[in-house]
Amino acid sequence: MAQSIFDGTIPDGEYEYKVFKISQNKYILIAFDIKKILKQLKDLNIDIKFIDRIYTAQSEFLKDEISFKIDEEFGLVSVEGVLVKMPVKLFTTDVDIDRILLDKKLSSNYIYSGSLQKTDLKQKDFKLLLFLLLLINIFLVSSAIIVKKEIYNVNLKKEDFVDKNSLPATVLQIKSMEEELKAIDNIQSAIRKGIDYLAQFKLLKDEYFVMLRYDGKKLLYKIKFKERKRQRKFKSYLSKYKNSIVEIGEAK
Amino acid sequence: MSLFRYISILIFTAFITGGYLFYFEQEYRQTSEYFKEFKQKSENYLFLKKKWASKEHKEKILKSIKRRFKPSVYKKEENHVVIEFENLNERSFKKVGDMFLNNGFVINNLDIKRQGEALFFHIEVKI
Numbered sequence: 001m002a003q004s005i006f007d008g009t010i011p012d013g014e015y016e017y018k019v020f021k022i023s024q025n026k027y028i029l030i031a032f033d034i035k036k037i038l039k040q041l042k043d044l045n046i047d048i049k050f051i052d053r054i055y056t057a058q059s060e061f062l063k064d065e066i067s068f069k070i071d072e073e074f075g076l077v078s079v080e081g082v083l084v085k086m087p088v089k090l091f092t093t094d095v096d097i098d099r100i101l102l103d104k105k106l107s108s109n110y111i112y113s114g115s116l117q118k119t120d121l122k123q124k125d126f127k128l129l130l131f132l133l134l135l136i137n138i139f140l141v142s143s144a145i146i147v148k149k150e151i152y153n154v155n156l157k158k159e160d161f162v163d164k165n166s167l168p169a170t171v172l173q174i175k176s177m178e179e180e181l182k183a184i185d186n187i188q189s190a191i192r193k194g195i196d197y198l199a200q201f202k203l204l205k206d207e208y209f210v211m212l213r214y215d216g217k218k219l220l221y222k223i224k225f226k227e228r229k230r231q232r233k234f235k236s237y238l239s240k241y242k243n244s245i246v247e248i249g250e251a252k
Numbered sequence: 253m254s255l256f257r258y259i260s261i262l263i264f265t266a267f268i269t270g271g272y273l274f275y276f277e278q279e280y281r282q283t284s285e286y287f288k289e290f291k292q293k294s295e296n297y298l299f300l301k302k303k304w305a306s307k308e309h310k311e312k313i314l315k316s317i318k319r320r321f322k323p324s325v326y327k328k329e330e331n332h333v334v335i336e337f338e339n340l341n342e343r344s345f346k347k348v349g350d351m352f353l354n355n356g357f358v359i360n361n362l363d364i365k366r367q368g369e370a371l372f373f374h375i376e377v378k379i
Binding site: 123126127129130133134136137140141143144147148150151154155157158161165167171174175177178181182184185188191192195196199208209210211212213214215216219 | 277297349353
């Protein structure tokens with residue numbers, strides 16, 4: 001709609017439009033080609049990055065009954081609130097723009113803001129950062145939930161294992177009971193090995209078994225051997241199993 | 253709310269969640285290692301328990317020994333059994349001996365003596 005208002009009144013170009021409220025039910029519509037403005041500023045060797053804001057003379061001198069020179073040939077004159085470009089020859093007073101601008105307080109009706117451009121750029125970066133942070137948060141939260149669930153599963157597995165095998169709940173208790181059984185295993189295995197050997201040892205004629213006794217501490221053998229050599233053979237073989245419980249006694 | 257505030261909140265949340273994740277991972281590692289150790293120890297324990305502490309099986313064997321070999325003494329106490337055989341021949345001794353040795357009986361006391369051609373066999377086993 002803004003474009004149609006200016007249709008035929010301004011030269012062709014890529015215009016942007018802005019509306020400023022100037023009083024109750026009164027608005028001002030401005031058409032401007034910001035690219036062209038910035039290009040002209042650039043042509044005047046003004047670095048764009050040092051420009052904070054750009055205002056239109058129309059919006060800034062709206063309420064002032066004023067006329068001033070903008071160069072040697074032309075000036076602007078306020079006619080019922082509308083600034084008109086006129087040759088300076090028609091001016092009755094001779095006021096320079098620099099003097100006018102000295103006391104001028106600028107409104108909030110700017111058409112371009114350098115800081116806004118920068119902020120816009122920053123905002124894009126911030127939005128990207130925000131998105132990345134959101135993704136990181138989602139990743140962290142979901143990972144934490146997964147890990148917590150894994151912990152729960154491991155604990156569940158342990159409970160099942162304990163229930164299934166009627167076990168005590170801690171490793172310490174298991175260790176203690178295992179140690180007890182290991183001690184039994186060592187002694188009982190030694191007894192069995194000793195007895196097995198005796199059963200396998202072939203006695204010669206005139207040799208006979210006299211006694212085998214285990215009193216809870218020692219395993220005592222008594223065998224009548226024909227020769228000392230045979231007794232030594234038996235002893236040397238048993239020395240393989242010789243732990244604290246095996247002992248060979250003299251047979252009479 | 254400004255973007256800065258959102259970013260601050262998300263950074264704060266990321267730190268807190270990251271902290272929790274780190275804590276949970278440590279907890280998971282410890283729990284898994286503990287379970288692994290627990291399982292391994294338990295399996296060793298269960299193996300030894302089965303080998304030496306299975307009461308029902310032992311009672312069956314003892315009944316069978318009592319029925320088949322008719323010991324001269326059979327005294328059953330709360331935690332142990334005392335059995336004695338007089339004049340046990342070598343064949344029977346071998347059989348009864350195997351039954352005690354191969355069925356996880358914990359031998360508390362043992363006495364085997366020659367009795368002429370036969371054997372005297374006294375055994376006290378834990379049940």
